[in-house]
Amino acid sequence: MENVTTVNLTDAAATDRTKSLFVYLNQLRGKNILFGQQHATTEGMSITAKDGTQSDTFNSVGAYPGLFGWDTLSLEGKEKPGVTGHAEQSRDNLVAVMKKAYADGGVLTFSSHMPNFVTGGDFYDTKGNVVSHILPGGDKNAAYNAFLDQIAGFALHLKTDDGRPIPVIFRPFHEQSGSWFWWGAAFTTTDEYKEIYRYTVEYLRDKKDVHNFLYAYSPGGGFGDSVDTYLKTYPGDDYVDILGFDSYYNGEGDSWFNGVKTEAKTVSNIADSRGKVAAFTEFGYQKMKVTGNTTLDFYTKLASTLKSDPDAKKMAFMLTWANFGPDSIYVPYPTGDPNQEHEMLPDFKKYYQDAYTLFSDGVIGAYDKKVNTASEQGFMHIASPTGQSTIKEASTTIRVRVLNETPDRVVYSVQGSDTEYPMVLNPDSGYYEAQWTPAAEQNGKTADITVKVYGSSGAVLHEQTNTVFVKIGEVLAGAYTFDTAPDAEGIQYNGEYTSSSGGTNDGSAAYSDFNGGSLKISAPHLNGTDSWQELKLELKNAKAKAGAGS
Known part of the structure; x- marks a missing residue:
């Protein structure tokens, strides 16, 4: 009788191949590591076509990466194979090159450098407190939904010729521990980050029926061995399948390699304790040149560093960035000039030959495993207002999501009163909702909003309290009505x-x-x-x- 593995995924309705990929990645850990590259077949220095048919990696070692990465910028027409101003053509082009990568034996990953939905700028434009505007109730929520609709359209079109959905590792809101993106730590509260991540998963999974995604969480490096620091913005086990981290080499020498080992070990241990996959979601040698590099054994040294610790070794994959041009090179390539070959190419070839590393020619059995998913447990979270947010309007909507169970009732109460006010399920939004008008004496102070979910027996199934700041320009002190x-x-x-x-x-x-x-x-x-x-x-x-x- 065939042994069937049971796993607990973000999406209990994930497709068979998506479930298989999760198990495959976890089985790799400690034995092998997939090498990946962003835009492996749509950007390059030694290729003559950028249509998914050629690759610097293939030209260097005779195999494609084991992991292929693209970004939602391609859907927007801002990166290859997208076409500026043509959303449908961009989607179809991206689907075509990703299908080709999948057929070549690759695993697929998809990051998201999102536009600034408030200013119209790019992901580096940090103005506007963007997350607060795109969450439910925000004035840019509809614009964000339209962006997610594009992602869903791509996911639902990404199928094999016989109509089977192709699995993708989706990695939104990465490197949030830094402050170079608008979703970064300086511009987004901890609770806002958790809620926008949850919202994104719920919208794609529950509203758009995307079931071929595994979801990855990947803060930047710098957390060391601190589990609390790594998990500071973690949206929860119900929303994440893969735990990763990003770290780039700037010539620091052994301190960087040792830091990667420490952090890989930390992530690996967390993944083991939570039933997740651990991965090195981004790495690279910054400002790599054809000649004049300081660490010529970068690839083999990094592989050896990971292998030197039994926990750090358990990274399922490691993805480097794209060869966009002479000032953005992350994979050595044949220059075509025998008098000036890329000085790091010999080390990259040794890295390929290492039994630990896997390229496309070593990806076997990623999608044919028999896997069941565990039944989902009940869960509740307050979508708005988020904790530590500021209430600026005289009346605000409290929104609560209850998942995987049907409660008898959902209520909220406010600090200073035992009165429980009922919340009503909005069938359009899927949230339990209620209007809250802060009392005059709460203005200028903090207030605790507590939501309770009751079961049919009267027991409290879930409870959450969010603390908010009340700062309303004009607050309703009282009202006169004349009904009687x-x-x-x-x-x-x-x-x-x-x-x-x-x-x-x-x-x-x-x-x-x-x-x-x-x-x-x-x-x-x-x-x-x-x-x-x-x-x-x-x-x-x-x-x-x-x-x-x-």
Whole structure:
């Protein structure tokens, strides 16, 4: 009887080949490591066509990378094989080259250097507090959804000739621990990062039915052996399949190699404890030249460094960047000049020959494994407002996602009160929602919002508290409505003043059933021809209406 592995993936409905790829990558760990390159067959220094048919790596060692990387910039027409101004052609071109890479034995990965949805700039434009605008309720949420629709369209078109979806490792919001992208640490709170990552997965998986993605989380290096630092923005085990990190060599010498070993070990141990795949999601030799490099054994030394520790060795793959041009080279290539070959090419060939490294000619059995997925457990999170965010409007929508279970009820409460207010499921958004109007005394302070999910037995299934800052320019202190006669009590008529008659006080203010309930004011001395008229009402119970007592 065939042994069937059961795994817990972000997507319990992942396609068979996607599930198989996850198991394959985990089985590689400690034995082999896939070598990968971004734009391996659409950029290069020694190739004559950039259409997916040639590669610097192939020209150097006689094999393609084992892992091929592209980016959503191709969908936007900003990188090859995309076409500026032609979204559908860009999608089809990208699908074609990725199908070719898959057919050549490669595993596929897809990163996302997203545009700035607030300013219209690129991913390096850090202005605008972008994440707060693209989360649910933000004014740029629709624009972000349209971007995700492009990604979903690509994923759903990426199929074999017989119609089977091709698996992809999707790696959004990478290197968030730095501050060079608009989703970086200086511009996005921890909770905002977690929520936009969750939102992205839920939108693609649950709304667009993308089931051929494995999801990768990859902060930049610098966390060392600190598990807490690495997991600071981690969106949770329900949203991540692959744990990675990015680190580039700038000629630091042994300190960099030792740092990579430490961090690979940290990531590997975390992955083992959580049932995830560990990977070196980006690496590279910065400013590599044909001659004049300081570390000529870079590739073999890096492989040896990883192999020197049993945990660091357990990286499933390592991806380097694209050979965009003379100032952006990450893979040595044959120059065509026998008098000036790339001085790092011999070491790269030794790296290829290492039994530890795998290129396309060594990828075997990645997609044919029999795998089941574990049933999903119930989960709840507050999508908005995020923790540590600032409430600036008089009324804000609380949004809660409840996954993999049907609660009896969902409620929220606010610090200082035991009252639980019901939340209602919005079938269009999929969120449980409620409107919250902060009290006047909360303005200028912090407030804790607590959401509870109750089961049919009355037990609390999930509970989460977010602390927010309330900073509203004008806050509603209290409100008068006139649905019934007692609602008019406490309103005292104190007369009128007109420029022709002076001050008088023989009018009144009282309840009326007009229009379903209203306040009727009788002011007999008002004169429509006067240029100045006043009505005086005293709200004798205003303090009580504002919640401050009488």
